Amino acid sequence: MSGNESRVQAIHQITNREPTVVQQTEPLGKIWACDVFNLAKMEEALSKTAYKAVKKTVETGAPLEPSIAEVVAAGMKEWAIAKGAKFFSHIFYPMTNITAEKHDGFIITSSEGNAITEFSGSLLIKGEPDGSSFPNGSLRMTNSARGYTAWDPTSPAYIMHTDNGATLMIPSVFMSWTGEALDKKIPLLRSNAAMSKAGQKVLALMGETEVARLNSSCGAEQEYFLVDANFANARPDLLLTGRTLFGAPAAKGQQFDDHYFGAIPARVQIFMQDFEDQLYRLGIPAKTHHNEVAPGQFEIAPYYESANVAADHQQLMMTLMKATAKKHGFLCLLHEKPFAGINGSGKHVNWSVGNATQGNLLDPGKTPHDNLNFLLFCGAVIRGVHKFGPLLRAVIATASNDHRLGANEAPPAIMSVYLGDQLEKVFKDIKDGKVVASTSGGEMDLGLSQILKFERDPGDRNRTSPFAFTGNRFEFRAVGSSQSVSGPLVAMNTMLADSLNWIAEKLEAELSKGVTQADAVVAVLKVLMDEHGNAVFGGDGYSAEWHEKAVSERGLKNIPTTADALPALREASVIELFKNTGVLSPVELESRFEVYAEQYILAIEVEAKVVVDMAKTAIYPAVMNYLSDLGVANASMADLEIEIDDTVMKTVALEVNAMMAAVSKLDKAIAQHDFASTEEHMQFMANDIRSLMDEVRLHADTLETEVDDALWPLPKYREMLFIK
Numbered sequence: 049m050s051g052n053e054s055r056v057q058a059i060h061q062i063t064n065r066e067p068t069v070v071q072q073t074e075p076l077g078k079i080w081a082c083d084v085f086n087l088a089k090m091e092e093a094l095s096k097t098a099y100k101a102v103k104k105t106v107e108t109g110a111p112l113e114p115s116i117a118e119v120v121a122a123g124m125k126e127w128a129i130a131k132g133a134k135f136f137s138h139i140f141y142p143m144t145n146i147t148a149e150k151h152d153g154f155i156i157t158s159s160e161g162n163a164i165t166e167f168s169g170s171l172l173i174k175g176e177p178d179g180s181s182f183p184n185g186s187l188r189m190t191n192s193a194r195g196y197t198a199w200d201p202t203s204p205a206y207i208m209h210t211d212n213g214a215t216l217m218i219p220s221v222f223m224s225w226t227g228e229a230l231d232k233k234i235p236l237l238r239s240n241a242a243m244s245k246a247g248q249k250v251l252a253l254m255g256e257t258e259v260a261r262l263n264s265s266c267g268a269e270q271e272y273f274l275v276d277a278n279f280a281n282a283r284p285d286l287l288l289t290g291r292t293l294f295g296a297p298a299a300k301g302q303q304f305d306d307h308y309f310g311a312i313p314a315r316v317q318i319f320m321q322d323f324e325d326q327l328y329r330l331g332i333p334a335k336t337h338h339n340e341v342a343p344g345q346f347e348i349a350p351y352y353e354s355a356n357v358a359a360d361h362q363q364l365m366m367t368l369m370k371a372t373a374k375k376h377g378f379l380c381l382l383h384e385k386p387f388a389g390i391n392g393s394g395k396h397v398n399w400s401v402g403n404a405t406q407g408n409l410l411d412p413g414k415t416p417h418d419n420l421n422f423l424l425f426c427g428a429v430i431r432g433v434h435k436f437g438p439l440l441r442a443v444i445a446t447a448s449n450d451h452r453l454g455a456n457e458a459p460p461a462i463m464s465v466y467l468g469d470q471l472e473k474v475f476k477d478i479k480d481g482k483v484v485a486s487t488s489g490g491e492m493d494l495g496l497s498q499i500l501k502f503e504r505d506p507g508d509r510n511r512t513s514p515f516a517f518t519g520n521r522f523e524f525r526a527v528g529s530s531q532s533v534s535g536p537l538v539a540m541n542t543m544l545a546d547s548l549n550w551i552a553e554k555l556e557a558e559l560s561k562g563v564t565q566a567d568a569v570v571a572v573l574k575v576l577m578d579e580h581g582n583a584v585f586g587g588d589g590y591s592a593e594w595h596e597k598a599v600s601e602r603g604l605k606n607i608p609t610t611a612d613a614l615p616a617l618r619e620a621s622v623i624e625l626f627k628n629t630g631v632l633s634p635v636e637l638e639s640r641f642e643v644y645a646e647q648y649i650l651a652i653e654v655e656a657k658v659v660v661d662m663a664k665t666a667i668y669p670a671v672m673n674y675l676s677d678l679g680v681a682n683a684s685m686a687d688l689e690i691e692i693d694d695t696v697m698k699t700v701a702l703e704v705n706a707m708m709a710a711v712s713k714l715d716k717a718i719a720q721h722d723f724a725s726t727e728e729h730m731q732f733m734a735n736d737i738r739s740l741m742d743e744v745r746l747h748a749d750t751l752e753t754e755v756d757d758a759l760w761p762l763p764k765y766r767e768m769l770f771i772k
């Protein structure tokens with residue numbers, strides 16, 4: 049196809065598409081979790097002893113006896129085969145943001161040649177993928193990258209239906225033969241355990257007699273774009289990199305705010321319904337959906353669940369979202385910034401910690417005593433964000449999220465905490481010594497139970513903060529839409545564990561002086577606020593003033609790119625943090641630095657290659673055709689002795705020359721490979737390569753506004769964002 053033929057065809061296809069047939073959906077009660085081997089199904093399928101043992105493991109994380117695994121495997125197999133599954137697979141979560149699976153048949157044949165099925169406890173518990181092609185960082189050296197998967201009984205198995213039939217999926221961890229974590233699940237489980245241990249210590253010091261294991265919860269709001277597949281197929285950049293590397297802004301963008309919370313287009317509604325029904329079958333509690341700010345942008349948020357299950361569900365959701373979108377003729381873009389000049393996509397990670405005996409510890413609670421516990425946990429978060437701000441920045445650092453952070457629509461790359469006016473005042477009063485606990489030894493009520501109630505009104509929340517308290521949880525808003533939530537959850541749980549350990553130590557010292565609990569809490573929190581209160585900020589996080597003051601007056605770090613952010617994983621304080629809490633050994637942490645750095649470099653390298661390719665093979669030929677048309681027209685005018693204004697021709701010629709000059713600089717830069725260190729290589733990508741890509745784009749986008757529309761080969765922003 050030449051010229052804009054592919055664009056014209058795409059528009060034709062879209063405007064003449066047969067309307068998607070609305071599927072009649074089944075009632076929720078009938079489909080809810082029907083494909084999940086959850087506790088309810090286990091109760092039916094297993095013996096009483098086996099069921100009790102598994103339930104205990106799910107609820108307390110206690111290890112499972114091999115004999116029990118045998119019984120569970122038999123029950124699970126029966127259930128899965130009855131539902132049509134012929135294969136099973138351990139599903140695991142490598143250090144990249146994807147999921148991995150290796151499918152195995154239940155089938156074996158008997159000596160008589162009959163097909164029988166086999167699935168033992170040991171097959172359930174342990175799988176052996178060939179781990180060598182997953183990025184493992186420095187762990188590659190220590191154990192030649194072989195690894196195995198092991199069932200995580202705390203996340204239920206389920207049946208995945210695809211066009212290729214039904215498969216039993218078994219959520220698993222992925223580790224090396226020497227026991228190092230090669231995945232994103234093991235650190236999450238360990239971080240929960242570390243946080244629980246530290247939290248229990250604090251609660252015991254607060255006089256709680258019964259303290260159940262603590263767990264973290266996560267509810268992730270997922271933003272995404274839908275672009276018609278006909279357009280996407282004509283955009284190599286969207287297909288290969290998930291974002292547009294070229295594209296002049298449309299005359300109409302999002303300035304009217306007419307998409308936000310507007311009526312969802314019918315075609316998208318049908319997609320959502322199909323997608324959500326699949327989620328329900330898999331026991332994923334999809335709760336809200338709506339249009340987002342940008343045209344073509346939407347959001348889905350499931351109800352929150354235990355962090356480990358939520359993380360698995362989040363991965364599954366992203367997979368299903370892309371597959372279902374495809375079925376409905378869309379490309380689903382999870383990239384953080386698919387369109388320049390249009391809002392990007394994030395993933396707000398709502399996070400809280402609690403247990404069965406004290407409830408949600410980030411909820412102010414009803415009694416003065418609950419309030420003290422709450423203040424300690426809240427204080428622990430403040431300390432964590434202050435002390436480990438660069439770590440929080442590092443765990444959300446990807447090449448794609450760099451485009452979004454710090455832009456005027458997304459949280460800044462400076463880590464601060466928003467508490468809301470009243471809570472901020474409570475902490476400030478504690479810091480200023482204005483809160484004096486009662487001398488009578490009675491309990492102190494800071495009145496939080498009353499005043500914090502209306503914090504839950506979403507109206508007065510500060511949307512510009514990367515890390516906000518929202519009434520009974522914290523919301524980490526800087527997380528990228530394409531990311532796994534595990535990294536951020538691990539960082540939050542671990543920094544909380546560290547802070548709670550610190551609090552426990554201080555609290556114990558105070559209490560040993562014989563003061564009341566209230567006095568001890570206030571004293572500890574005063575020290576905490578003196579040292580870490582600088583992270584608390586309730587103002588406008590987008591303002592230039594904050595960007596200045598955060599750094600110069602508060603000593604916070606503004607970390608603009610992934611190249612600047614990832615080295616935090618190599619800092620002594622971060623290595624100590626993960627080592628002391630038992631979440632990641634130094635070698636495990638280092639391997640993460642290496643994998644993330646490699647991913648960053650590769651992501652930009654691929655983009656740069658696509659820029660060169662598209663500029664040379666799509667844009668340049670279109671521009672030259674236009675110039676030749678203009679040339680012919682000019683020549684014929686000259687024959688008539690009419691002098692025609694050649695400004696456009698000159699502009700186009702100069703722009704195309706400039707574009708090709710930038711392309712050749714970029715091409716040369718891509719070939720550069722001699723870097724002294726990974727850090728240097730990342731900086732080169734962040735600065736040299738990215739700016740050369742921008743330079744090519746600048747000229748190409750100018751050309752898009754000059755060249756005859758009939759010749760322009762790439763679907764334009766106005767088409768991709770507005771034609772549905």
Ligand code: ADP
Nearest residue numbers: 265266267268349350351352398399400520521
């Ligand atoms: P908003 O868009 O106003 O931030 P949403 O209702 O879209 O809020 O999403 C809030 C998310 O936070 C949901 O996933 C919700 O289940 C989750 N959530 C609510 N309470 C908690 C909690 N205590 N801990 C963790 N997540 C929570």
Ligand code: MG
Nearest residue numbers: 269396398523
């Ligand atoms: Mg939110």
